[in-house]
Amino acid sequence: MLEDIAANLTRIRARIEAATQEAGRPHGAAQLVAVSKTNPVEAVEAALAAGQRLFGENRVQEAAAKFPALRASHPDLRLHIIGPLQTNKARDAVRLADVIETLDRPKLALALAEAMQKEGRRPELLIQVNTGAEPQKAGILPAEADAFITLCRTTHGLPVTGLMCIPPAEEDPGPHFTLLAELARRHGLPILSMGMSGDFEAAIRHGATHVRVGSAIFGARAAT
Numbered sequence: 558m559l560e561d562i563a564a565n566l567t568r569i570r571a572r573i574e575a576a577t578q579e580a581g582r583p584h585g586a587a588q589l590v591a592v593s594k595t596n597p598v599e600a601v602e603a604a605l606a607a608g609q610r611l612f613g614e615n616r617v618q619e620a621a622a623k624f625p626a627l628r629a630s631h632p633d634l635r636l637h638i639i640g641p642l643q644t645n646k647a648r649d650a651v652r653l654a655d656v657i658e659t660l661d662r663p664k665l666a667l668a669l670a671e672a673m674q675k676e677g678r679r680p681e682l683l684i685q686v687n688t689g690a691e692p693q694k695a696g697i698l699p700a701e702a703d704a705f706i707t708l709c710r711t712t713h714g715l716p717v718t719g720l721m722c723i724p725p726a727e728e729d730p731g732p733h734f735t736l737l738a739e740l741a742r743r744h745g746l747p748i749l750s751m752g753m754s755g756d757f758e759a760a761i762r763h764g765a766t767h768v769r770v771g772s773a774i775f776g777a778r779a780a781t
């Protein structure tokens with residue numbers, strides 16, 4: 558497994574570059590977030606050795622266990638928190654992350670504003686939009702997104718730079734990517750985190766600036 562990681566990264570980077578070019582977008586317009594959740598530190602080290610510096614983790618506790626030591630040896634490493642965030646983990650997330658991609662409700666906006674004040678650290682924030690309005694999925698509903706984006710930026714003064722979504726698994730993701738891109742454009746937000754192992758090329762065609770790829774780099778995860 559570990560020896561496959563460098564080759565997988567090379568292949569994914571080539572596919573990202575090809576999709577970026579086909580979309581007529583500039584070189585490097587879509588960045589790769591290597592999603593290392595559930596994988597051991599050794600897997601992250603293998604990716605670091607292959608030149609990868611941007612990582613995504615779902616759970617704050619797992620990120621806290623894996624990343625501080627890696628950061629010490631690789632000061633240019635960047636970490637995105639991409640999983641649902643409980644308010645009682647807001648402070649840990651602010652301490653650990655460079656980007657928190659999953660701001661999705663008013664209580665969390667308040668908790669992050671307070672955490673940033675206490676920690677004296679302001680990671681960038683993305684607002685997660687539940688584009689498919691799936692009841693089991695995190696994210697602000699599309700109908701509430703305009704008001705929520707304004708609340709986060711204006712009321713709380715939060716450093717919101719973009720949007721994130723996870724389209725419904727069994728649907729064509731295209732319309733979901735379009736919806737997210739349109740919402741970001743309307744609010745002048747430059748960052749669009751969308752696309753995973755199965756659909757990152759489509760996301761790049763729709764303007765993704767960050768694609769979150771896990772299993773295509775690190776291998777299939779054990780079922781949870």
Ligand SMILES: *Cc1c(COP(=O)(O)O)cnc(C)c1O
Binds near residue numbers: 639755772
């Ligand atoms: C796990 C995860 C990914 C990566 O999914 P793969 O299908 O393994 O590429 C991307 N985004 C989020 C939010 C995830 O939880």
